[in-house]
Amino acid sequence: MAKRALITGITGQDGSFLTELLLDKGYEVYGVIRRSSSFNTDRIDHLYQDPHEPDTRLRLVYGDLNDSSSLNTILRQIKPDEIYNLGAQSHVRVSFDVPEYTGEVTGLGCVRLLEALREVGIQPKFYQASSSELYGKVLEVPQTENTPFYPRSPYGCAKAYAYYITVNYRESYDLFACNGILFNHESERRGETFVSRKITRAATRIKLGLQNKLYLGNLDAQRDWGYAKDYVEAMWMMMQAEEPDDYVIATGEAHSVREFLDESFSLVDLDWKEYVEEDPRYYRPAEVDLLLGDASKAKRVLGWERKVSFKNLVRIMIDHDLKLAQQELAMQEVATSALASKARWGAS
Numbered sequence: 073m074a075k076r077a078l079i080t081g082i083t084g085q086d087g088s089f090l091t092e093l094l095l096d097k098g099y100e101v102y103g104v105i106r107r108s109s110s111f112n113t114d115r116i117d118h119l120y121q122d123p124h125e126p127d128t129r130l131r132l133v134y135g136d137l138n139d140s141s142s143l144n145t146i147l148r149q150i151k152p153d154e155i156y157n158l159g160a161q162s163h164v165r166v167s168f169d170v171p172e173y174t175g176e177v178t179g180l181g182c183v184r185l186l187e188a189l190r191e192v193g194i195q196p197k198f199y200q201a202s203s204s205e206l207y208g209k210v211l212e213v214p215q216t217e218n219t220p221f222y223p224r225s226p227y228g229c230a231k232a233y234a235y236y237i238t239v240n241y242r243e244s245y246d247l248f249a250c251n252g253i254l255f256n257h258e259s260e261r262r263g264e265t266f267v268s269r270k271i272t273r274a275a276t277r278i279k280l281g282l283q284n285k286l287y288l289g290n291l292d293a294q295r296d297w298g299y300a301k302d303y304v305e306a307m308w309m310m311m312q313a314e315e316p317d318d319y320v321i322a323t324g325e326a327h328s329v330r331e332f333l334d335e336s337f338s339l340v341d342l343d344w345k346e347y348v349e350e351d352p353r354y355y356r357p358a359e360v361d362l363l364l365g366d367a368s369k370a371k372r373v374l375g376w377e378r379k380v381s382f383k384n385l386v387r388i389m390i391d392h393d394l395k396l397a398q399q400e401l402a403m404q405e406v407a408t409s410a411l412a413s414k415a416r417w418g419a420s
């Protein structure tokens with residue numbers, strides 16, 4: 073019988089790549105989605121292309137990490153073998169604006185899910201999407217599973233709670249529960265308000281004349297950026313290991329926002345210094361200056377290694393966003409010529 077996986081955050085970047093991976097491996101995948109006034113499933117729509125013949129191994133259910141009763145009902149009905157808790161208010165800057173809400177979803181959401189499985193009386197494997205933001209104002213370089221935490225944002229603090237409660241449930245209830253401490257990972261599906269995608273969207277739109285300027289915050293911050301597709305594979309590998317444990321997943325290379333700009337704009341033959349302006353609106357009340365991970369435990373125990381380099385990551389994102397910008401331009405041209413012919417007919 074096919075294994076059943078439940079994913080919270082299925083509509084997000086990682087949720088969509090993980091769904092593809094698990095369907096490829098023969099799983100039945102259940103995804104928790106939130107009711108929204110506009111469509112929010114565009115990252116997984118390709119898995120549902122023919123509405124008359126959707127992949128019946130992928131099913132979406134309404135629920136919310138802030139609503140225990142929905143989580144209880146979902147677990148009772150589905151009884152998954154593996155749960156991947158990827159749902160979160162995941163934007164660090166925004167977490168300073170909505171700290172309490174971020175604590176609810178990103179922190180307490182995890183314990184709601186863990187309690188729901190105890191109440192329903194099932195023992196699925198459990199993956200918690202932990203983050204390098206736990207290290208914040210880093211106490212050691214590079215960061216390993218043994219580096220102490222020093223979170224620097226409401227998001228980081230919420231993730232610290234979720235990390236520890238996952239460890240606590242593993243130790244208290246003999247649950248197969250893992251924390252993947254993932255460093256930044258990006259892709260062509262990354263949300264457009266994260267710095268990597270903001271840059272690749274802007275570089276390609278500026279190239280085609282669709283945008284003039286790019287406003288950014290701190291250009292000196294350094295991050296360990298990997299490719300999201302590689303990282304969801306690590307999540308699955310942790311869940312197949314003999315013993316549940318916590319793992320750092322990272323590339324072992326740090327690059328600054330400036331280097332991300334250099335790499336992106338040079339791929340479209342532009343000099344970013346002509347277009348980028350620093351805007352204090354994007355500064356954070358407390359910044360994380362440098363993140364650099366050491367994933368040797370994941371390599372040794374799981375055999376995990378990243379496949380996509382920094383340069384290739386940026387290239388994948390630029391190639392994708394260039395096509396997107398070309399489509400945008402074509403649509404603008406169609407709209408302009410429709411308006412022009414309307415004006416001609418109107419004048420006669």
Ligand code: NAP
Pocket residue numbers: 080081082083084085086087104105106108112135136137138157158159160161162163177201202203204253254255256257258263
């Ligand atoms: P993302 O694109 O922002 O996706 C977040 C997902 O969480 C979306 O599907 C969102 O649904 C869902 N969500 C938000 N609030 C929810 C709620 N109240 N109940 C249920 N679902 C809710 O994030 P991502 O980049 O894929 O990251 C996946 C997870 O890994 C997150 O927990 C993130 O914090 C963590 N993480 C990410 C990185 C990274 O670099 N990407 C690194 C370390 C850890 P809607 O579509 O409806 O908004």
Ligand code: F7E
Pocket residue numbers: 162163164165203204205254255256257265266267268270287288289290291293294295329354355356359360
């Ligand atoms: O910022 C700087 C910003 O928002 C990266 C999330 O997935 O990874 C992500 O969090 C750096 C920061 O990612 C802009 O100040 C400059 O130093 O892309 P970001 P993040 O904060 O590292 C971790 C691992 C997660 O867990 C999170 O969920 O870039 N920066 N100018 C900017 N950042 C943004 N967003 N926008 C700017 O204009």
